[in-house]
Amino acid sequence: MSKVHNWHLNRDMEYPYEGSRPSRQIAYIFDTNKCIACQTCTVACKTTWTSGKGQEHVFYNNVETKPYGFFPQAWDVSVQRLLGPNKWKKDTYEGKTVFEAAPPGERVLGYLPDEEDYASPNLGEDVIAGSVEKGAFFQGMHQTWMFYLARICNHCTYPGCLAACPRKAIYKRPEDGIVLVDQSRCRGYRECVKACPYKKIFYNMITRVSEKCIGCFPLIEQGEQPQCVKTCIGKIRLQGFLSKPGEERADNPLDYLIRIRKIALPLYPQYGTEPNVYYIPPLHVPISFSQQMFGPGVEAAMTTYRGVPNDPDLLSALLLFGNTPRILHRFRRDGQEAVGYDDKDQEVVRVPFTEPFFARDFFDKKNDVYRHNIT
Ligand code: SF4
Numbered sequence: 233m234s235k236v237h238n239w240h241l242n243r244d245m246e247y248p249y250e251g252s253r254p255s256r257q258i259a260y261i262f263d264t265n266k267c268i269a270c271q272t273c274t275v276a277c278k279t280t281w282t283s284g285k286g287q288e289h290v291f292y293n294n295v296e297t298k299p300y301g302f303f304p305q306a307w308d309v310s311v312q313r314l315l316g317p318n319k320w321k322k323d324t325y326e327g328k329t330v331f332e333a334a335p336p337g338e339r340v341l342g343y344l345p346d347e348e349d350y351a352s353p354n355l356g357e358d359v360i361a362g363s364v365e366k367g368a369f370f371q372g373m374h375q376t377w378m379f380y381l382a383r384i385c386n387h388c389t390y391p392g393c394l395a396a397c398p399r400k401a402i403y404k405r406p407e408d409g410i411v412l413v414d415q416s417r418c419r420g421y422r423e424c425v426k427a428c429p430y431k432k433i434f435y436n437m438i439t440r441v442s443e444k445c446i447g448c449f450p451l452i453e454q455g456e457q458p459q460c461v462k463t464c465i466g467k468i469r470l471q472g473f474l475s476k477p478g479e480e481r482a483d484n485p486l487d488y489l490i491r492i493r494k495i496a497l498p499l500y501p502q503y504g505t506e507p508n509v510y511y512i513p514p515l516h517v518p519i520s521f522s523q524q525m526f527g528p529g530v531e532a533a534m535t536t537y538r539g540v541p542n543d544p545d546l547l548s549a550l551l552l553f554g555n556t557p558r559i560l561h562r563f564r565r566d567g568q569e570a571v572g573y574d575d576k577d578q579e580v581v582r583v584p585f586t587e588p589f590f591a592r593d594f595f596d597k598k599n600d601v602y603r604h605n606i607t
C-alpha cells in the first residue's frame with residue numbers, strides 16, 4: 233500500500249498504487265435540484281454504447297429515486313453496511329475507506345451483486361420517504377421527500393475497480409483521468425465489479441469481460457461534452473476538467489463551483505476513491521441523509537445555493553449548464569450575461585440572466601383566430 237492524498241477526506245490514505253493524479257481530471261457537476269427523472273440521459277447513453285447482446289442489464293448512466301431507488305439493488309446500503317458508521321471530525325474523515333478496510337489478502341472491501349440485483353432498475357422509482365395519511369391535505373412545507381440521483385462512473389482519482397484488477401486491465405488516462413478497461417487484457421474475474429463501491433462497472437456474460445462508462449472519450453477528444461450531458465432535458469449537468477488541487481483557477485467553471493465555492497460535493501466521499509462526479513445537494517432532504525451521502529460540506533453548499541439570486545458570478549457559472557455542447561475551459565460574467573469559452577478561447581456560449589419575454593395577442597386579427605399559447 234502507498235500513501236496518497238485524498239482531498240475529499242482532507243487527509244492521506246492508503247491505496248494499492250502510487251498516486252498519479254492526471255494533469256487535468258474529467259469532472260462533472262449534477263444539480264440534484266433540477267433533475268426530473270425523465271431518463272433521457274439513460275436512453276441517450278444506452279442507445280449510444282450498450283444496446284448489444286449481453287448488455288441488457290448494463291446502464292453506464294442510470295437515474296434512481298432516493299431513498300428507495302437503487303441500481304443495482306441496495307448498492308449503497310450494502311457498502312455502508314460493510315464499511316460501518318462514518319466518522320467525520322469537521323472536514324476530516326476519521327473512518328476507514330474501502331481500501332483501508334480491505335480484508336486480509338484483498339485490496340478493496342466490496343461485494344459482488346447477485347444477478348437479480350440488476351433485474352429491476354426502476355424499483356423504488358418515485359417512492360417517497362415517510363407516509364401520507366388518509367385525509368392529509370397540503371399544509372405548506374412537504375413532510376415527505378425524495379430526490380432523483382443521476383449516476384455514471386465517477387472516473388475516480390483512486391479507482392476501486394483499477395486497484396482490484398489482478399490483470400492490470402484497467403487504466404486511467406494521464407491526459408484527462410478517464411478510467412477505461414483494456415478488454416483484450418480482461419479475463420472476466422469480476423474483481424472490479426466487486427470492488428467498485430458505486431457498482432458502475434459491469435460484467436458482460438456474452439463477451440465474458442467487464443465494461444464501463446468510457447466518458448464518451450471520442451467526443452471529449454473533439455472538445456464536446458458527453459451524450460448524457462448534452463441530452464439532459466433538465467440542464468442539470470456540466471462536464472469539464474478539474475485542475476490539480478492547489479492549481480485551481482477561478483475562471484474554470486468546474487474549479488470555481490467545486491473547489492472555490494464548494495457548492496458541488498462528491499458522492500459518498502468516505503469510500504475513498506475520490507470520485508469526480510460532484511452533486512449540488514437537494515435542498516428539501518433531511519440534512520443527516522444528505523450528509524451521509526455527500527459529506528460534511530452539505531450545509532454550507534445549501535446556504536451558498538440559496539444565495540444564488542444575489543450572487544451574479546455564481547449565477548453565471550450555473551447558467552452554463554445545458555446551454556452548449558462544447559466543453560468550457562473558461563467563463564466570465566459580462567454584465568447580465570454568462571459567457572463561456574472553449575479550449576481555443578473562442579466564445580461558444582452567451583446566456584442572458586433573464587430570458588427575453590415575448591407575448592402575442594390572444595386574438596389574432598389577421599388570421600381571425602384565438603391563441604391559447606400567447607407567451
Ligand atoms: S466509479 Fe467505479 S468503475 Fe468508475 S472509476 Fe470509480 S471505482 Fe472504477
Ligand code: SF4
Binds near residue numbers: 266270271274465466
Ligand atoms: S436527462 Fe437530465 S433531467 Fe432527465 S433524468 Fe437525466 S439527468 Fe435528470
